[in-house]
Amino acid sequence: MEDREKNKKVVMVIAAHPDDSEFGCGGTIAKWAKEGQQVICIVCTNGDKGTSDESLTSEELARIREHEQKKASKVLGVSKVIFLGYPDGGLEDTAEFRGKLVWLLRKYRPDIVITHDPKLRYMGHRDHRITGTVAMDAIFPYSRDPLFYPEHKAEGLIPHKVRQVYFMGSEDPDLFIDISETFDIKIKAIGCHLSQVGSHRQDWEQWVDQMAQRSAAVGKSHGLRFAEAFRIIEPRR
Ligand SMILES: [Zn+2]
Numbered sequence: 001m002e003d004r005e006k007n008k009k010v011v012m013v014i015a016a017h018p019d020d021s022e023f024g025c026g027g028t029i030a031k032w033a034k035e036g037q038q039v040i041c042i043v044c045t046n047g048d049k050g051t052s053d054e055s056l057t058s059e060e061l062a063r064i065r066e067h068e069q070k071k072a073s074k075v076l077g078v079s080k081v082i083f084l085g086y087p088d089g090g091l092e093d094t095a096e097f098r099g100k101l102v103w104l105l106r107k108y109r110p111d112i113v114i115t116h117d118p119k120l121r122y123m124g125h126r127d128h129r130i131t132g133t134v135a136m137d138a139i140f141p142y143s144r145d146p147l148f149y150p151e152h153k154a155e156g157l158i159p160h161k162v163r164q165v166y167f168m169g170s171e172d173p174d175l176f177i178d179i180s181e182t183f184d185i186k187i188k189a190i191g192c193h194l195s196q197v198g199s200h201r202q203d204w205e206q207w208v209d210q211m212a213q214r215s216a217a218v219g220k221s222h223g224l225r226f227a228e229a230f231r232i233i234e235p236r237r
Contacts, residue, residue: 012040012112014116015131016127016128017044017045019047020128021041025230026182026189026190030186039078044084045090046083047088068193089126092130093130093137101134101135101143102138106152112164116128118133144160165234166232170230174230176222177227179219183225183226187208187211
């Protein structure tokens with residue numbers, strides 16, 4: 001951190017599925033990437049169940065979705081996208097999954113992590129809930145304390161403290177980020193996920209209009225044309 005260029009941050013997005021980062025924080029990622037922050041995107045599952053098309057196999061879908069994610073990340077200005085490759089709907093809160101996230105946190109040393117809110121009261125995708133939970137555990141205390149996953153030391157990795165965690169999709173947001181300038185980039189990135197939004201190709205403008213209305217509703221009470229909302233957590237240091 002000390003030798004990083006002043007005010008330049010490393011941001012890590014830890015998302016359950018391909019397309020979650022575009023929908024949940026695409027405008028914010030694009031904004032920060034434009035400002036010169038380094039954004040690294042971790043996609044935990046391969047999204048291989050996300051279709052109603054019975055002619056597709058899981059292997060084909062996973063390949064398509066990885067390709068779509070790479071394109072979308074490029075549109076947003078993400079500098080690196082890393083796929084953990086767990087099966088869609090198959091995430092579990094295991095020491096192995098947690099260890100992979102701890103390794104990535106110690107390797108890339110993000111100042112800010114964006115992930116799913118693990119504490120949704122009612123409807124929430126199991127993979128999102130587990131990703132949020134495991135990411136938080138990986139941040140605190142596992143990546144912070146050296147005696148957890150001590151094998152990382154042999155690879156030259158040292159403990160890391162994340163400064164802030166932003167929960168996307170939170171029911172209790174307390175931070176609203178202005179994405180008025182990057183809303184169009186967000187839509188373009190979402191549009192890369194054709195396997196997910198391709199059914200809207202016929203009524204694309206109408207669908208974009210709905211997305212705009214939603215982003216406008218988030219921004220309205222804060223005087224912002226379009227916004228994304230987050231819950232901020234500052235892990236104990
Ligand atoms: Zn998802």
